[in-house]
Amino acid sequence: MKPEDFNPQDYLPQGCYPWPDLINPNIAQMEIDMNNWIDHDYTYLSEKARRKYKKMGFHLCTARMIPKASYEQTIPCNRFVLNFVVMDDQMEFATIEEKKRDCDRAIEILNGSTPFPYENGIFQHLALIRDEYKSFMPSEWLERFIENLSRCYKYGVQEETPFKLAKRIPSLEYFLILREYSVNMYPYLYWADIEVNFVLPKYIEEHPVIQRLRALTSRIEAWQNDFYSLRKELGLDTELMNLILVLQKGQNISLEEAVTEAKHIHDQDVSEFVALHENLPDFGSYQQQVYDYVISLGSILQGLNTHYIKDTERYLAGGEGFAWPEINNDTKI
Template identity: 25%
Template sequence: VRPALAVPPIYAPIPPAVHPSHKAIDARTAAWADRFNIGSPEWRRRLVTQDIGVFAARILPEGREEVVSVLSDFVIWLFGVDDGYCEEGELGIKPGELAATLSQLLRVAQNPEVTMLSGDPLAEGLRDLTLRVSRWGTALQTARWVDTLREYFFAVVWEAEHRAAGRIPGLNDYALMRLYVGATSVVPPFLEMGHGYELQPYERESKAVRAAGEMTSFITTWDNDIYSHHKESRGANYYLNVIRVLEHEYGLSPNQALTRAIAQRDRVMCLFLSLRAKLEDEGSPQVRQYLGNLASFIRATQDWSVSSLRYTTPDDPAALSPSFSDRPTDTSREPLDIPSISWWWDLVPASRTA
């Protein structure tokens, strides 16, 4: 077994915060997973020690507690799909069958009253989630929530095809699909619902606001790849991770790939801060609040990743620094050499600093 890759303190310019009810939220999510029988009993015993509720409480430190709970239950549900179906299950190497099952689940999310998949634990859990989302969200937010689930499902089908073939994608494809396959794009509807505001569709779909969401997905999934590399590379299963992609793309050692991944996320973090400052000046109150909520999601992922047993894995300890850095390792204002996302840099004039 290779020695554990040492993850250094990573740049964290956003202040930490957690919802005061995080303990109760975490306990309720464990009970919810039991009630709906999500995953196997053994899987559930592991998952409920991983502070999923604390993660949700960090994403929405000032959110409405009921919505934090919906998000928390939804994250454990997503892990039920991602671990249970995709990474450890039979469907994870059968993209066509996976697409069929996920399409049925999508129908349950859109129309919880249909009798499809009755008694299936993930479907029954999803029925409960969709009823709660529609209670706390507007009709448009509920529809957006279903769409984000579809984006995620489409991406896991893509991933399943790579898993089945044992193939590692190139960096450009990976950067594009990782915007969705980490389920990070399902979080933004909860940022609105949790605080009771609504972005106008023309605002949400504007290039700058969409880019801010994509940058958030990039940073949070690059961070996930950095912090979960230990768990993923020691496991028996196929895994897709930016460190592995960079090793292949550029012929790097794991350590060199780690350094490169950190530089990439730091460069995007600097751009996110500049774009946030620009939108603070130019955006509506809702857009300004949304950018602040995206920032909380970024910091939440960092704080949860360095502390959750999911990634520290005490039985075979990961070498993760529990602290952060106040300086980026890469301050270049040049676009990353990744065509699918390099347009982000067109949105902030080079003269502008955060």
């Protein structure tokens, strides 16, 4: 298989999952909001970078992940997609120390700290995201959201850095754990609570089956991302943290063989998710709510897959659609 012959839709076509494929009806206003934030609050980025972010269609990503949310509920979610992606992109080549500094500051703000006037739009928006979520979600939910974001920063963003900077791949066994966190999916999974208007009680939240379903959701999204981003990453020696490339290089196999094995890993995770959903433990009076909650996790995966196919220029071949960090930018993240 030649790189130019690879089409992720041959493996993950639209509708390939058994969950609803919906979109929020407020997409027009969500796009207006997103473009206004990019133009007015992310001005530390170059005009070229801001144009690219507009073409990534993040408002559509949000709309597909939370199709049943009210417009007011979409606002902090829409902000968060832009915020988290820009922060992650612009830290692409940063050191562990730099990433830890900025990630720790982000968590401080979400936990109540006030951004300094000199801090850029990423940090200013984190305070808005925090306050907007607090207006309609309980404090327990926000604590869970922040804790899972912190885990992604610590066990994903920071732990993958030595491999990125050294341009080397980890072992497959370690990568399968690392990628679950470095895809930065865990905080998004708490949007399922918003969708079903139900915050899981603590004993259900901590149940191993629910924890496993969240892990599988994060893993499946990681494999989706690796399929759709492969064309961007092929030929770039800085882009190796991709399941397909880890398989290819780590096992010294062809690209075609690596794609086949990656699809097998993806399919196994989907099968386990579906089996667990259909065989949930007894949660008593909450049984239907938990069942619907898991459907919302699945809808997030379905929506993300459709977003990759229909909405975004982020993963064009060779990284042409990606907003790479701007070396001459003198404003810290």
